[in-house]
Ligand SMILES: Nc1nc2c(c(=O)[nH]1)N[C@H]1C(S)=C(S)[C@@H](COP(=O)(O)O)O[C@H]1N2
């Protein structure tokens with residue numbers, strides 16, 4: 001019995017990031033492998049209980065600016081041509097700087113999971129092109145956006161107001177019609193787990209996580225911009241005072257990279273060590289990853305950047321022989337094919353939310 005308890009304690013588990021048990025981060029070691037296993041993949045739910053949908057009676061409504069409104073069963077969706085590929089995504093609240101740990105979450109206690117970069121993951125997804133479903137319904141010329149309705153609703157998690165709001169997000173028609181925007185029913189070869197949106201979720205390849213609506217029950221084609229609560233009151237950043245555009249609405253993921261090896265607390269041997277990590281940039285390509293082992297004073301190109309698979313992160317490695325025992329601050333910095341490089345500091349300082357942090361992160365290590 002005692003042995004069994006020890007075994008359970010050693011098994012890596014997702015880590016709560018808020019007191020309401022709505023968000024769980026992947027443990028740092030789960031980000032060391034190419035694919036994050038389903039039971040360690042981060043969970044971001046707006047309400048504690050997720051909807052339990054019966055696959056047999058499930059229907060997906062497709063309506064609005066279409067010539068033929070549809071009501072599709074799980075089996076109907078399975079009949080359509082399948083697409084299967086890897087997609088990395090992160091919550092736009094991933095990697096908040098320490099000043100925002102409690103502020104962004106409106107809690108006084110800092111939960112362990114909020115530290116680091118665990119509110120992200122990479123998995124292999126299978127499903128159908130949203131485009132195929134929209135084409136079946138016949139999108140009218142009047143269409144501007146497509147709104148996605150989740151089955152979950154309730155009072156807003158932080159302030160309780162609105163008292164009953166549904167998780168709904170929209171996409172511009174061009175992204176909705178992109179062949180790699182998926183309606184996913186499988187995650188790493190298994191039916192979508194309950195917490196990840198069973199039986200069906202939207203998967204907006206290359207974009208921040210909040211766009212990928214889980215427990216998807218409605219696809220509504222609109223002739224106007226959708227102004228729902230989770231579009232206009234959440235997941236935005238107030239721009240610097242005096243900016244021409246007042247808000248940033250997060251869409252495609254910004255260029256970013258992290259160090260995964262060594263994991264926090266892991267001691268690096270003085271004889272040498274292979275540093276490793278991941279780099280990604282939404283729809284764009286990573287062209288360069290640099291590493292610094294002296295707090296950003298000097299930089300060199302990492303030894304190896306592995307090609308990404310579809311929309312996955314790029315894994316990278318770098319051989320390091322430390323000058324000697326002691327404490328070091330490591331950093332990695334990625335650049336994409338648009339010429340964007342990670343900033344050295346948190347980019348949205350004036351805003352209280354902590355979203356969209358793609359800064360170069362200090363990674364403290366001890367060499368013995
Ligand atoms: N219906 C619904 N979809 C949702 C959410 C939600 O709470 N309800 N959370 C969103 C957010 S903020 C993120 S980051 C991702 C997280 O997906 P995951 O829990 O599968 O990792 O789902 C998005 N889709």
Ligand SMILES: [Mo]
Pocket residue numbers: 044090091092093209210
């Ligand atoms: Mo999120």
